[in-house]
Amino acid sequence: MGRVLISGCLVAIFVAYHSMNVVIPEGCAEPWKIRLMDTINKPIFFIIRDVIGVFDEQLSVRMLRSLMDGMGRMKMEEDSTLHIRDTHFDGVSVRVYVPISRRDGDLLPGVVYFHGGGWVLGSTESEDNIARELTKRLNAVVVSVDYRMAPEVTFPIPFEDSLRATKYFLTHTETFGVDPSRVAVAGNSAGGNMAATVSLKLRDEQFEPKLKRQVLIYPAVQFVDYQTPSCQQSEKAPVLKRHLKVYFLSMHLYGNRSLENVIGDNRHVTRDVRENIRVSYMDYSWLPNEFLELGPYQDKEIVEGDVDVWNSIKDAVMSPYMSPLFAKHLGDLPDAFVITCQYDMLRDEGYLYARRMKQFGTKVKYVNFKNSFHGVFNVFQFIKEGEQMVDDVIAYLQNEL
Numbered sequence: 001m002g003r004v005l006i007s008g009c010l011v012a013i014f015v016a017y018h019s020m021n022v023v024i025p026e027g028c029a030e031p032w033k034i035r036l037m038d039t040i041n042k043p044i045f046f047i048i049r050d051v052i053g054v055f056d057e058q059l060s061v062r063m064l065r066s067l068m069d070g071m072g073r074m075k076m077e078e079d080s081t082l083h084i085r086d087t088h089f090d091g092v093s094v095r096v097y098v099p100i101s102r103r104d105g106d107l108l109p110g111v112v113y114f115h116g117g118g119w120v121l122g123s124t125e126s127e128d129n130i131a132r133e134l135t136k137r138l139n140a141v142v143v144s145v146d147y148r149m150a151p152e153v154t155f156p157i158p159f160e161d162s163l164r165a166t167k168y169f170l171t172h173t174e175t176f177g178v179d180p181s182r183v184a185v186a187g188n189s190a191g192g193n194m195a196a197t198v199s200l201k202l203r204d205e206q207f208e209p210k211l212k213r214q215v216l217i218y219p220a221v222q223f224v225d226y227q228t229p230s231c232q233q234s235e236k237a238p239v240l241k242r243h244l245k246v247y248f249l250s251m252h253l254y255g256n257r258s259l260e261n262v263i264g265d266n267r268h269v270t271r272d273v274r275e276n277i278r279v280s281y282m283d284y285s286w287l288p289n290e291f292l293e294l295g296p297y298q299d300k301e302i303v304e305g306d307v308d309v310w311n312s313i314k315d316a317v318m319s320p321y322m323s324p325l326f327a328k329h330l331g332d333l334p335d336a337f338v339i340t341c342q343y344d345m346l347r348d349e350g351y352l353y354a355r356r357m358k359q360f361g362t363k364v365k366y367v368n369f370k371n372s373f374h375g376v377f378n379v380f381q382f383i384k385e386g387e388q389m390v391d392d393v394i395a396y397l398q399n400e401l
């Protein structure tokens, strides 16, 4: 009994300590939920990734993935209005959701959906709830893509999987009763990157049929600058923290964690490249005042990069199919809906990507969620801003697809 009490006290102290460290978005409607979520996440992540992972990287990743899969299944009811099937599109694992209410002969719109998770975590299972919601409320056929990830594979494999599955769907719409002129791609975080880069590649190949719309929910669109104002302001925000962003990039490029120190110090890119990018693509003065006023950020001195590391990663990092922000031109793309969150390290790059697409004449609807943080889309059943975000995405696709 005594031991249980002591352990309980220790856990309580640990949790209380961590919960004080969480930076909660200012206008957030339900701060306690976020505090709880983040407090539970932190020690779990630490134990699995940084303790177990030292002994067995693969095992730690598998454990984290199962946890996320479990989250996707929470609050899920049996549903007889959908027909759900796991299959392969040109060798790529996908889960296909078809509303069964469809009358014979009706052609439905289609959505190719890419889950988030930094190219390490996440799956069709972890975002099953979102895919179902989209299918039901849009009355659309949704294809959720299980692209392969690190450490099993690295860039460009996840992108190529996503591209192959999308092409297959676009050329086999008849099989699914889908109108080929009404297909969109959508995704969040790493999945937003997939939606953006697949759109770009299909444009470059002049692939037919064309995608009609792209929905980019807090997408990652560049990997050069981890010192943007939003990166500095939100490094301790809920869910996506700096150490995770660094971990994901190291895994996506190398399939292991050996780049973390270099990326953490911003030395994965050489000084001249970084300066060039700053001037041509990422001038902070282009950001809206409401972003800059959120909190102090320093115009940090650009450090000398590690030339060997840069040489080993530059082809990937400068490829528009990894960093669409650096594409030579961003016109002739499907109309886009870009969402960012105020308290998200990815806010500024998402904004800059929307801005640059507009400059090239692509039609863009852009919304910054002022009281929100990275990851709310996934927890739309628990957090109000997430619910709003799902509503907005559905409204956009209802009108536009």
Ligand SMILES: *[C@@H]1O[C@H](CO)[C@@H](O)[C@H](O)[C@H]1NC(C)=O
Pocket (backbone or CB within 6 Å): 254, 255, 256, 257, 258
């Ligand atoms: C990490 O991956 C890189 C690139 O594949 C490789 O060169 C390096 O040896 C790996 N490091 C470790 C510690 O496995």
